[in-house]
Amino acid sequence: MQAEAQLAKSAILEVALQLAEKSSWDRIHLFDVAREMGVGLADIHRHFRNKDALAEAWFDLADAALLRLAQTPGWQQVPQKQRLQFAYSAWLDALAGHRRLTREMIGYRLQPEHVHLQVRGVLRISDTVQWIREVAMLPAAGWRREGAETVLTTIFLAVFARWLVDESPGTRKTQVLLGRLLVAADLGARLVAGLSLRSPASLRAFN
Structure with a gap:
């Protein structure tokens, strides 16, 4: 039963994304999705309490892609700094298929009347960053x-802000920025902690 519910949620989200690609995220309505699928609004409500829940499900897919990295064979042997780069990239890559819509979802949340969505977004960012730490296995x-x-x-x-508007091939500019920020973070962590390049890896926040 749970598997069926997950399939239904995935189908609803996919239809919503496809419809929004033809117009915009702001213009899509749940009744549009229901009509396209030939179901009633009650069927949509059974899986999504409102339109923003669709956006949450979209970002859930990115979190899921991030978590799958931890199952990569030999993941523990990958240097921590590289694990961090892979973690950020996996999250972004999962959203790449609908980057414009992702940008519009963020814009929708930032509208002045959507304070409750902004609060939810802050909590969401906090949760995602926590999972990035866990997947990267940071020991701090x-x-x-x-x-x-x-x-x-x-x-x-x-990095997310840069990625949203990055039109370079393969979002290369985003990857360059991410690499530079991780190097800066590594250097900053060493300076603050008073560590040298030969310090035990178990005591470093990065590297």
Whole structure:
């Protein structure tokens, strides 16, 4: 039964995305989705309480792609800094098929009357960054962990903002920015912690 519900949710989301691609995210309505699928609004409501829940499901797919990285054979042997780069990239790549719509979803949430969506978005970012830490297997604890989370959140926001408008082939400019920010974060962590390049890897927030 749970599998059937998941399939229904996936089908609804896919129809919504396809319809929005023909116009815009702002113009799509749940009754459009229901009509396209030949079902009633109650059938949509059974899986999505409102339109923004569709956007949440879209970002859930990115989180799922991020989490799948942890199942990669030999993942623990990949250097931490590289794991971080892969983690950010996997999250973004999962959204690449509907980048314009992703940008419009963010714009919809940032409208002045959607304060409740903005609060939800902040919480969402916090959760995603937490999972980036877990997937990258960062060992920091205590104040080092809090500092690392602040840095990772800043990187996430900067890279995501760049990716939303990046028209370069393969979003190369976004990847370059991500690489530079991770290098800067690594250097900053070393300076703050007073670590040298030969310090034990288990004591580093990055690398």
